[in-house]
Amino acid sequence: MSGVRLDSIVKRFGQLEAVQGVSLDIADGEFVVFVGPSGCGKTTTLNIIAGLELPTAGDVYIGSDRVTDWEPRDRNLGMVFQSLALFPHLTVFDNIGFPLRIKGVPATTLAERVRAVAATVKIDHLLTKKPSTLSGGEAQRVALARTIIVQPAVFLMDEPLSSLDAKLRVEMRTELKRLHASLGATFIYVTHDQAEAMTMADRIVVMNQGRVQQVGPPLAVYSDPANRFVAGFFGVPAMNFIEGELREEGAVLIFEAPALQLNLKPRGPVPPRPATLGIRPEHVRLTPESDGRGATVSLTEPLGDETLVFLDYGGPSSLVAKVSAEDKLAVGDRRGFTFRGDKIVFFDSAAGDRILR
Amino acid sequence: MKERARAFALVRHGVLIVWTLVVLFPIAWMVMTSFKDAGDWVSWPTRWVPFVDFEPTLLNYRQIFYFGGSTDTGALRREQTEQAYNIWKATFDSVVIVTISSVLALLLGSTLAYAISRFRTGGPNYPYTILTVRMLPPIVVAIPMLIYYASIPYFFEWLIGRRVEFFDTYYGLTLLYIATTLPYVIWMMLAFIDEVPRELERAARLMGASRLATLRLVVFPLVASGMMVTLLFVFILNWSEFLLALTLSQPKVLTLPVLLNKFQSAVEGRLYGPQAAIGTVVTIPVVIFGFLIQKHLVKGFSFGMIRR
Numbered sequence: 066m067s068g069v070r071l072d073s074i075v076k077r078f079g080q081l082e083a084v085q086g087v088s089l090d091i092a093d094g095e096f097v098v099f100v101g102p103s104g105c106g107k108t109t110t111l112n113i114i115a116g117l118e119l120p121t122a123g124d125v126y127i128g129s130d131r132v133t134d135w136e137p138r139d140r141n142l143g144m145v146f147q148s149l150a151l152f153p154h155l156t157v158f159d160n161i162g163f164p165l166r167i168k169g170v171p172a173t174t175l176a177e178r179v180r181a182v183a184a185t186v187k188i189d190h191l192l193t194k195k196p197s198t199l200s201g202g203e204a205q206r207v208a209l210a211r212t213i214i215v216q217p218a219v220f221l222m223d224e225p226l227s228s229l230d231a232k233l234r235v236e237m238r239t240e241l242k243r244l245h246a247s248l249g250a251t252f253i254y255v256t257h258d259q260a261e262a263m264t265m266a267d268r269i270v271v272m273n274q275g276r277v278q279q280v281g282p283p284l285a286v287y288s289d290p291a292n293r294f295v296a297g298f299f300g301v302p303a304m305n306f307i308e309g310e311l312r313e314e315g316a317v318l319i320f321e322a323p324a325l326q327l328n329l330k331p332r333g334p335v336p337p338r339p340a341t342l343g344i345r346p347e348h349v350r351l352t353p354e355s356d357g358r359g360a361t362v363s364l365t366e367p368l369g370d371e372t373l374v375f376l377d378y379g380g381p382s383s384l385v386a387k388v389s390a391e392d393k394l395a396v397g398d399r400r401g402f403t404f405r406g407d408k409i410v411f412f413d414s415a416a417g418d419r420i421l422r
Numbered sequence: 423m424k425e426r427a428r429a430f431a432l433v434r435h436g437v438l439i440v441w442t443l444v445v446l447f448p449i450a451w452m453v454m455t456s457f458k459d460a461g462d463w464v465s466w467p468t469r470w471v472p473f474v475d476f477e478p479t480l481l482n483y484r485q486i487f488y489f490g491g492s493t494d495t496g497a498l499r500r501e502q503t504e505q506a507y508n509i510w511k512a513t514f515d516s517v518v519i520v521t522i523s524s525v526l527a528l529l530l531g532s533t534l535a536y537a538i539s540r541f542r543t544g545g546p547n548y549p550y551t552i553l554t555v556r557m558l559p560p561i562v563v564a565i566p567m568l569i570y571y572a573s574i575p576y577f578f579e580w581l582i583g584r585r586v587e588f589f590d591t592y593y594g595l596t597l598l599y600i601a602t603t604l605p606y607v608i609w610m611m612l613a614f615i616d617e618v619p620r621e622l623e624r625a626a627r628l629m630g631a632s633r634l635a636t637l638r639l640v641v642f643p644l645v646a647s648g649m650m651v652t653l654l655f656v657f658i659l660n661w662s663e664f665l666l667a668l669t670l671s672q673p674k675v676l677t678l679p680v681l682l683n684k685f686q687s688a689v690e691g692r693l694y695g696p697q698a699a700i701g702t703v704v705t706i707p708v709v710i711f712g713f714l715i716q717k718h719l720v721k722g723f724s725f726g727m728i729r730r
Contacts, residue, residue, distance in 0.1 A: 117624050138630040150625035154643045163639075164629035215629070 067128030067141075067218045068093040068251060069114060074123035076109050083109045085275035086123070091268075096245050096252040098266035100259060101298070106275040107255045108223055114253060115221050116140055127219060143212035144221040149204055149228070151196040157183075157207050158192040164215045182214045186244075201229045205237060209244070220245075222254045226261065238264050259299050263287065271295050288408075293417035296343050296410065302373060302385050304343045308414060311421075312337040318421075320411075324379030329406055332421040339414040346373065348408040349386035351394075352401040360384065362398045376402060449705075455698035456482050463694040482699035509700055512681040519592060519677065520660040523599035528653050530600065531607025532615075532645075536637060538608065539615045540623075549612060552605045560602075564669040567598065571670055590674045598666055603656045610655065614648030615641065650718035658708055678704050 069091040076084040084106040091097050099107040112118040114125055116137035124133045132140050151160050158179055159166075165175045183189040186206040196204060205225065212220060222241075226234045242265050245252050256262055262269050263283045271278040271286060271294075279291035290296035296304045309322030318329040320342055327342075351374070360378035367373075367390060374394055376384045386402065388394070411421045454470075455463060457478040462469050469475035488508045537543040544551070571589040578586040588594035618641055626636040642649065664679040672680050678700065685697035712719065 115624075115628060117627070137624075137628045142628060144625065144628045146621045146625060148619060148621050150619070150621040152622060152626075152640055152644075154646075163626070167626075167630040167635060167639075211629075 068095070069219055069253065070126040071110070071114070072124040072126070074110065074113055074125070075121045076106070076113060076118060077121045083275055084113070084120070087272075087275075087277055088123075089270060089277065089280065091251060091253065094249050094251055096242070096254065096265060096267045097270060098254045098256060098262040098268075099270045099272060100256055100262040101272035101278075103257055104274075105272040107257075107270075107272050110272070111221055111223055111253060111255045114219075115142055115144055141218045142221055143215060143217035143219070145208050145212055145223065145225040147224040147227055149208040149225070151204060151207055151211075153196055155196075156192065157188065157194050157196065157199070160196065160207055161192075161210045161214055163211065168215075178214055179210075182210045185213070186210045202233050202237065205229065213244075213248070217250065219251045219253065220248075222252065224256050224258075225254075226256075227258075234261075241265060259301075263299070271298060273298075289422075290343075290410065290419065292419055293341060293343070293412040296412070300345055302346055302387075304345050305349065305384050306412075307342045307344075307380060307384075309340065309342060310337065311335055311340040311411065323381060327404065327409075329409065335421060340420060341412040341414050341417075343410040343412060344404045344408060346385045346387040348405040349376075349384060350403050350405070351386060351388055351392065352403060354399045354401045359399050359401050362394050362396055362400065364396065365394055376400070378402070452698045452701045455694055456702045458482075458695055458698075460695060482695040483703075486696050486699050486703070509678065509681060509703065512676045512678045513703075515592070515675050516661065516678040519595050519599065519675070520657060523596045524603070524653055524657045524660055526596075527600045527603045527607050527656055528611075528649060531604050531652070532611045532642065532649060533637070534604070535608045535611035535615050536641060539612055540620075549609060552608055556602075556605050560665045563602075564665055567666070568669055590671045592675055595667060595671045595675060595677070598670060599660045599663065602663075602666070603659055606659070607652055607656060610652040611645065611648060614645040614652075618644050647718040647721035650715045654708075654711060654715060654719070657711065661704070661708060 069089075071087050071089045071091075074084055074087045075082065087106070087110055099110060101107050109118060113120050114127075116125075116132070116135055116139075120133065124131055126132065127140055127142075152163065155163065158176075161182060162175050162179045165178060170178075179192070180189060183192060186209050188203060188206045188210060191199065191203055191207070196207065199207065208225065226237050229237060238261060241252075241254075245265075254261075254265065266283055268280060269283050269286045270280050273294050279286055279295045281289075286295060287299050290299070293306070297306070307322045307325065309320050309325070312319050312321070313331065313335055316331055318331045318335065320327040320329065320340070322342070360376035362374055363377045363383055364375040365372055366375075370390055371387050372390050372392065372394065374386045374388055376386060378384055384402070394400070410419060412418060413420050454472070457472065457480070458469070458476055459479045459481055462476045472478045486509045534543075538548060542548075568589075571594060574588045575585040578584060588597070622640055622644070623636050626640045627633075631639065662679055663677070664683065667677045667680050668683065671677070682697055682700055682704070685693040685700075
């Protein structure tokens with residue numbers, strides 16, 4: 066078992082700098098999820114860890130070894146690919162046994178180990194089938210079994226659940242977490258799905274445009290985003306952003322935007338400046354309309370347990386609030402609204418960096 | 423509407439049947455001639471129906487399959503007047519040269535195609551460059567090759583002090599066939615290998631397979647159908663190759679197409695019967711080979727056969 070360390074990894078493809086100086090320490094046994102939109106460099110980073118791509122600059126360490134220029138097969142890794150990469154011409158048995166066959170493991174030992182691994186992921190009844198006859202979930206398990214069988218120190222997974230339907234994806238999420246707990250190996254998982262990242266990760270690495278935006282436990286990333294990109298990436302529906310001006314008057318922090326003025330507790334000295342306010346929908350509270358600071362309900366989206374309410378308050382875009390499904394609201398209703406002061410975050414309007422933390 | 427559809431089907435089938443007859447006629451004629459005795463080969467009016475118009479005979483086949491020099495069987499009465507034209511020697515030469523050159527071209531071409539597909543060997547235009555080799559008419563190649571082949575013994579004599587003959591030898595013709603069919607193999611295999619997902623190879627590499635093991639265990643099994651189709655294609659090309667064999671090999675090494683040609687010359691006369699018999703015999707292996715790998719042909723000809 067071993068951790069993984071990335072030291073200032075840079076990867077250029079011609080003009081394009083896909084990965085721009087990623088440094089990261091992944092502890093032994095940790096479940097780390099790289100998340101970000103497509104093209105953010107997460108898969109390239111994973112391929113560099115795997116050795117399938119060579120970094121333009123920087124180093125990769127697995128355990129205490131500098132493996133930057135090692136062949137993939139020497140790195141003691143297991144990888145599950147987005148397409149699963151099951152060999153279509155081999156049976157499930159031969160697919161799972163493939164890595165052992167390459168290593169020259171004797172046939173009887175090989176068969177024993179294949180059966181044992183197949184049993185742990187509950188596919189022992191499929192061993193004689195060809196991959197093309199498997200369902201999505203079954204193929205998934207075969208790919209996992211093939212990876213587990215060599216007992217790698219580090220598991221790399223490149224969006225392995227993306228081909229599954231929604232229900233199965235949720236099931237497999239749980240199963241992967243369970244597998245991680247039972248194997249105790251280091252898992253490095255790449256996805257563009259924030260829900261997968263939130264539910265499975267010990268730590269999330271948020272990437273955008275080749276750079277790491279934030280590293281931290283899921284809830285910290287959710288509630289304490291480092292910048293506007295991270296804040297906007299996590300959460301469904303997305304965080305509300307309101308462009309405006311910040312200034313201090315006496316002991317009050319004032320945020321002023323079109324049709325909106327907030328008086329907040331001071332958070333430290335701030336010169337007057339443009340800023341973006343961020344507030345998550347669940348931190349917008351509806352109140353009976355009072356003193357004219359109200360909004361019109363323009364749309365409701367019931368989710369069952371909760372309802373999303375789109376509010377027109379006079380600003381350039383509508384405000385989304387997540388309220389209990391028992392609040393009966395209809396389009397055209399008038400309500401007041403408040404923000405939970407401690408949940409309001411501010412970003413630099415231009416750079417998007419968090420300010421006044 | 424229904425009637426129009428029926429009329430259209432009728433016309434369509436009619437055209438196809440006529441065309442089929444046009445295509446099949448030469449083959450039928452060849453097979454028929456191979457069973458006719460000398461007098462019936464070019465008789466007028468044409469004798470169409472076996473047993474009615476003409477008495478079928480196996481004479482032509484006995485002649486071409488004839489072993490040795492014995493003449494005491496009455497059935498081989500024509501044999502004394504003509505030189506040996508039995509096909510055993512030519513069949514052996516053809517089978518050996520064509521099989522070896524086709525299989526070697528397939529293996530070399532497949533690995534080359536892999537290199538071009540995965541490493542862009544030779545740059546983006548390389549496949550087209552390769553194909554230009556085949557744009558020259560064979561006769562343009564044949565004469566210069568003859569000069570090369572005639573000079574090679576002297577070159578080897580200078581180099582290693584021993585003459586190595588290429589002209590009229592098995593390996594001389596085999597090498598030539600490998601060289602001339604390699605562009606086709608590369609082109610066909612490139613199309614198949616491009617279809618194999620890269621992730622399969624990456625997976626194999628991560629699991630510890632070397633490049634060669636990946637080729638052997640993953641890539642080649644996946645393009646097996648394509649390889650069979652390519653092999654058949656190249657086999658047919660070499661099996662029927664005439665000009666280069668005529669120019670660069672014979673009389674010591676004699677392939678079947680060159681042998682066939684001998685029956686239409688001023689020296690030996692026009693022996694349509696034995697020629698038709700040889701033609702029939704020569705066609706059979708290709709047909710059998712085609713049937714044997716029919717499963718692969720169907721798969722291989724529908725490109726994009728690999729489920730992604």
